[in-house]
Amino acid sequence: PYVTKGSTFDDYGPAYTYGVENYSRYNGRKFEDVEPELGRDWQRAKGKSRLAWDDAKHAAKDSWHRLSDAVERATPGDSDRDGK
Numbered sequence: 001p002y003v004t005k006g007s008t009f010d011d012y013g014p015a016y017t018y019g020v021e022n023y024s025r026y027n028g029r030k031f032e033d034v035e036p037e038l039g040r041d042w043q044r045a046k047g048k049s050r051l052a053w054d055d056a057k058h059a060a061k062d063s064w065h066r067l068s069d070a071v072e073r074a075t076p077g078d079s080d081r082d083g084k
Contacts, residue, residue, distance in 0.1 A: 002058035007051065014049040015056035018042065019063035031064045 003012065018038070019031075026034045038060060042053040049056065 002055070002062075004051075004055055007055075011049045011051050012056070012059045014045070014047045015051060015059035016063040018045050018056070019060035020067055022060070023064045023067045031061050035061075 022034070022038055023031075031038075035057060039053040039057065042056060046056065051059075
C-alpha cells in the first residue's frame with residue numbers, strides 16, 4: 001500500500017534493511033519514538049535508494065514491526081510490554 005509508482009525494490013530494499021538494523025540498535029524502543037532520529041540519518045544510510053524519508057519510513061516501519069512481532073512470538077512473556 002505504501003509503494004509509489006515507478007519505485008523498485010532497489011529503492012525500498014535499503015529502507016527495509018534500515019528498519020531491521022535500527023530495531024536492534026534501539027533495542028526495546030518503539031519505532032514511533034525513534035522515527036525523528038531515523039529520519040535524520042536516512043540520507044546517510046539510504047545508499048542508492050531514490051526515496052526520501054517520507055516515503056522510505058513506511059518500509060522501515062514495516063520491517064521494524066515485523067521483526068518486533070517475530071521477537072515477541074519467540075520470547076516468553078511480554079517482551080515488548082504491550083500487554084499481549
